[in-house]
Amino acid sequence: MDAAPSGPVPYPAHWEADVVLADGATAHLRPIAPADADRLVEFYARVSDQSKYYRFFAPYPTLTSRDVSHFTNVDHHDRVALILLVGDDMIAVGRYERVNRTEAEVSFLVEDGHQGRGVGSVLLEHLAQAARERGMRRFVADILPANRKMITVFADAGYTVDNSYEDGVVHVEFEIAPTGTSLEVMAAREHRAEARxxxxxxxxxxxxxxxxxxxxxxxxxxxxxxxxxxxxxxxxxxxxxxxxxxxxxxxxxxxxxxxxxxxxxxxxxxxxxxxxxxxxxxxxxxxxxxxxxxxxxxxxxxxxxxxxxxxxxxxxxxxxxxxxxxxxxxxxxxxxxxxxxxxxxxxxxxxxxxxxxxxxxxxxxxxxxxxxxxxxxxxxxxxxxxxxxxxxxxxxxxxxxxxxxxxxxxxxxxxxxxxxxxxxxxxxxxxxxxxxxxxxxxxxxxxxxxxxxxxxxxxxxxxxxxxxxxxxxxxxxxxxxxxxVLAYQPLPAGRTVAVMGNSGALGLLAADAAVSAGLDVYGDPLSFGAGATADDYRQALASLMAQPDVSSVLVVYAPAVDASSGDDVAQAVADVVAGAAKPVVGTFQGRRGVHGPGAVPSYPTPEEAARALGHATSYAEWRRRSHGTIPAIEGCDPDAAARVAREVLTAAGERADDGVDLGPEGLRALLATYGVELLSMRPAPTLDAALAALDELGGEVVLKATAPRLRHRPDLAAVWRNIDSPAEMRDAWVTMTQTMADPAAAGFVVQPMAPGGVPVVVRAWEDPMFGPVVSFGVSGVATELLGDRSYRIPPLTDRDAAEMVREVKAAALLMGYHGGIMADLKAVEDLVHRMSRMVDDVPLVRAIELSPVLAGESGLAVVNGSARVAPPAGRQDWYTRRLS
Structure with a gap:
């Protein structure tokens, strides 16, 4: 909303928020209203003369009725004011007034008894978000040098602040676009406040x-x-x-x-x-x-x-x-x-x-x-x-x-x-x-x-x-x-588990369970018979723990009929485990829990023990590996994407509330804002239109149906490739229209022939509760039937995108399976990043699907796709701290 509103701006109820202050207490933040006149006067009376002087640069003991009217009557666009309430009492107010199209002057006044509680930083975050919604990019402020608290609020916000000193006043300027540093600062403050x-x-x-x-x-x-x-x-x-x-x-x-x-x-x-x-x-x-x-x-x-x-x-x-x-x-x-x-x-x-x-x-x-x-x-x-x-x-x-x-x-x-x-x-x-x-x-x-x-x-x-x-x-x-396991044993350093005990049958069950849990079994299970003593357990366990290739041990103990309680065996195991750097779990007399000496976890069955150890091992692997970084992706312009979406919604008029599907040209324009090129496409509702498209595009082209019901047909009856002459186009047109029940609804288009590649599909959408979601799969009927897709939540690190592309079951098709091509996986990952960024950056983009995308040996071609734009669904934006 960077243009001036055509009429009064409605009260922005979505700016209201419950917030946690630095000391752990809560407060309510909302836009000021004319009905707050008495509340403002009472608040101002409680503020010290020094704080008033810092705000107005002169003694200002009381507010006039004109002041009160001016401060409480704002337009929520060029003049915005947010107040912070505890109970019915106002404890702070922050406001901005637009200076020009992209710049606003910001100011704060905080009741003295509530200073030092992080009030100023909360107000700054929410004012900046409101200003960004109104198309502003920069805040300015004039501060007296003695007002160190306010100078600190700006300096510690994580923005790049420019200070200058002239005529006894510190002039502050900074861009209000969220930065990595400002988000880190906000998250750290949120963490401390909510923990408190x-x-x-x-x-x-x-x-x-x-x-x-x-x-x-x-x-x-x-x-x-x-x-x-x-x-x-x-x-x-x-x-x-x-x-x-x-x-x-x-x-x-x-x-x-x-x-x-x-x-x-x-x-x-x-x-x-x-x-x-x-x-x-x-x-x-x-x-x-x-x-x-x-x-x-x-x-x-x-x-x-x-x-x-x-x-x-x-x-x-x-x-x-x-x-x-x-x-x-x-x-x-x-x-x-x-x-x-x-x-x-x-x-x-x-x-x-x-x-x-x-x-x-x-x-x-x-x-x-x-x-x-x-x-x-x-x-x-x-x-x-x-x-x-x-x-x-x-x-x-x-x-x-x-x-x-x-x-x-x-x-x-x-x-x-x-x-x-x-x-x-x-x-x-x-x-x-x-x-x-x-x-x-x-x-x-x-x-x-x-x-x-x-x-x-x-x-x-x-x-x-x-x-x-x-x-x-x-x-x-x-x-x-x-x-x-996690509370009483160290994390395993690898996936190899040794199995030992006095029952060969239980040992084999334990080994099978370990494999099912994703673990690698070290050799054959070590079994030393039903008559094994505590010393046998002590020596065998110590030997296995000393093996460098063993990362964990699963111990089985099944007492003989005439055996004692087994406490001596438990003590022997505990003696070896004490202080060890490798985890040990057991199936010990059917017990469940961490009773007895050494706190070695025990489970009634080997399957439960192996499953718990498998989870602990997977977590240890996740924790050891690098989780990557969020990469810089060139050519992404959220403002341009938002403009494309708003233009479509404006043109749709009243229909925009339910969302609008983009046509091919709208989709091409939207994708271009994020550096993605959609293959040229010409509608061909008639044979004459198809012939004209062939002449316009030149070279080899494809005639295909784009109706959703016809996509991914196994017999490829909706696609005719390698057309390079009018005669071939007529042949393709006649043949395809004769084989379809309703040719008029097929949505025929003509496109240039794309380079060969493995067809994949990338989807990104806004879940009303979950927020942005992105998915990836190899395109085709099998993927649809089997649900062979990977999912992630933006923002994605480079590791997230790489794993996402490789974890689908059909990923082998991208890696030369049965003599196929080695697809350009980096190009695929880049596309996943761009689509996840788009739905994350631009809430107006409700959903986008690119299918098929042909992943070739060098680069890729986006052949077709769809997108839907709609008014924002009220995403819980974490650019501001708020209690949900």
Whole structure:
């Protein structure tokens, strides 16, 4: 929207956002409105004289009525103002005013008590995004030299800032296009802020249970009892309007009445009373809420959904994060806190595993399974309806948490898959992330989760997990199986596993299972008979661990009928494993877990042991290898592509809302903006038109049908090649039209003969929830029938594109299979990069498909394709920080 609007610009509701500040508290950002006049006056009265002087370069104690009108009446185009609210109070305002077509002057005013909380950087990010939408490219500002805080905001934003000093004023100028540095700065700030917001929940110094009950069978008493019995190190406050004491604790009628500070409130009151509790907690400056109450969006009713939306809005507006509602609670086993703010009475021991689960109903069973295995947890969060705190937030926290070495995620929905992909990859590079995603086959979403379902195919979701280094498993039990290896054993340095034990039959089963898990077996399984002693195990294991070609060992132990408990064998294995650099797993008397000395993971069957070890090995490989870099691709012009798309939409008028398919010339123009040439194509609805096209194009041409129903026909009846004379064109035309039931609908075109090559197809599209997705496959009926495609989520690294092209089953056809050509894979990868960039850079491009693309020995030819443009679908753009 770089041209002046023809009429009033509607209120830009999509600029509204809940944001997390540097200290972990939340605030609400939105455009200013005329109704904010009184709010602006009250805000200005709280601002110090010094801050006012820095803003206006002169004493300016009060705002006149004309000032107030000017500042609150903006056009949302040339004059934009964003305000930051905590509760009903304005704490900051940032604004820009257009200087010329591409430049605007920017300014900020932050209430003194809220300076140092990262308010200025949040406002700058959102103002820059708004300005980019309005066609501006540059911000300027004049700052007094003494206003060091504001100078720092600009200097630390990651943009290339030009400063000059004249007449006692620092003049600042910078381009506002996102850069690699500015995105890194923003991501780092987002990481620190969101990690801090979770830290405030998991490391409270005091807890209030709102809805504490005197009845043993009530949720409120269970919560109080679990907090006290877990040994929580801070004060626990019971809140009950009618009781004077609960389980020996004094009770208070309201959170407001509690004499001390309250960091965390655990809420177990009826759903229609939760809003009042939120307001009480806000008045008490509570940091966060764990809402175990049900009766919200999980009911599937409009009232419940509205109630959940209001809960989140109120809490965030007052600086608080929410776990839940309809959740099990949270746990921190660190002895400094010993927090069990859940309904679960059985917890795993303290350990190295952080666990996020969206299901409240499954939470107790999940914790019980972990406890039975002896799998130690560092922290646990059950998000229930996941109205606010999500797995993304926990990833931010666990990434730097020194206690957590393995992250487990049970996911029922993904609120922001694009962000999840980015964050999970950052975590997986330093510690393992293991996930179960329910509903992968249907992409369904539970009732309580107010997110849109993902429309991308299930393989695309799986590819996103792999691309991010996440270990994706099918069941919660399998997730724990893998965690046992990753939490208690070193990562394997290779894929070769040695198998040993006292049962030849189990050894063979274990070897077969290892191969099925993608591992290489070292020699034959080592079996030393049912009478093997602890010393036999000790010597054999030590020998295998010393072999340089062995990366891991799978130990089988099946006790004889008259044997002892096998504790001596377990101790022998533990003695060898202690301090070793190679992982060891076992099938030990049918046990599951990490019981006993040495914490060697044990599984009931060899298949489960091998599968867990296979996942750990694949993760270790992913972590060791280079993940590549995002390459610089020349010839990509997002602004030009957006102009082409807007021109098409403008020409379509009212039809544009549903999207518009591009014709051949529109597609050629769009592709040209990203350096891709579409082979010339002339419509040939009649024989005369086909003859004219032959004469115009010259040389050898192709006559073909382009109707979707006729593409990829195995008999190639819709394509006639090597036409170089009018007679051949007449013959081709007559023959093809006679063999088709409806020639008029065939969409005949004439094209120059393309160089030979392997036909491939590249697709890129915008999923309404997932964001941009790109796929690749070898073109043809087999690919369509078998679904032989690879998928990735932009932005792609050079490694992503290379793997994408090579991982389809038909990739051998690009590499000389049965005497075929060696295709130019670099050219194919380049095309994948360009199409993924286009849908990532230009939200107006809803979908694009290039098929067929002939990949030759030197370069490629884009023979045909299609594209659809549509108004932006409200992508969650990560150029600005916001809570989804």
């Amino acid at each position: 917001s979770i830290e405030r929940l998991l490391r409270p110094r005091s807890v209030a249970v709102v809805g504490a009950s005197r009845s043993r069978d009530k949720v409120g008493q269970t919560l109080v009892r679990n907090l006290v019995l877990s040994g929580f190190t801070g004060p626990v406050y019971a809140v009950n309007k009618e009781a004077r004491a609960v389980t020996g604790l004094p009770a208070y009628a309201s959170v407001r009445d509690i004499p001390g500070d309250v960091d965390l409130a655990v809420v177990a009151v009826p759903a229609d009373s939760v809003t009042d509790v939120v307001l009480d907690c806000a008045a008490k400056s509570v940091h966060g809420l764990v809402v175990v109450s049900s009766g919200f969006a999980e009911t599937g009713e409009p009232v419940g959904r509205a109630r959940q939306g209001e809960l989140v809005r109120l809490a965030r507006a007052h600086g608080m994060r929410i776990v839940g509602p309809n959740c099990l609670g949270i746990v921190n086993t660190d002895a400094e806190y010993s927090l069990n703010a859940t309904l679960a009475t059985v917890l795993p021991p303290p350990g190295k595993v952080g666990f996020f689960a969206q299901s409240g109903a499954l939470g107790t069973a999940i914790l019980g399974d972990g406890a039975a295995r002896g799998l130690g947890l560092s922290t646990f969060v059950s998000a229930g309806n996941r109205a606010d705190v999500s797995g993304n937030d926990l990833l931010q926290y666990w990434r730097d948490d020194p206690v957590t070495e393995v992250v487990l995620l049970y996911l029922e929905s993904l609120g922001n898959p694009r962000k999840f992909s980015r964050l999970s990859r950052a975590v997986a590079e330093v510690k393992p992330v293991v996930a179960v995603k329910s509903g992968r086959s249907t992409q369904g979403v539970p009732l309580g989760h107010t997110v849109r379902p993902i429309q991308a195919p299930a393989p695309a979701l799986d590819a996103m997990f792999r691309q991010s280094g996440v270990v994706l498993v099918d069941t919660i039990s399998e997730m724990f199986d893998v965690a046992q």
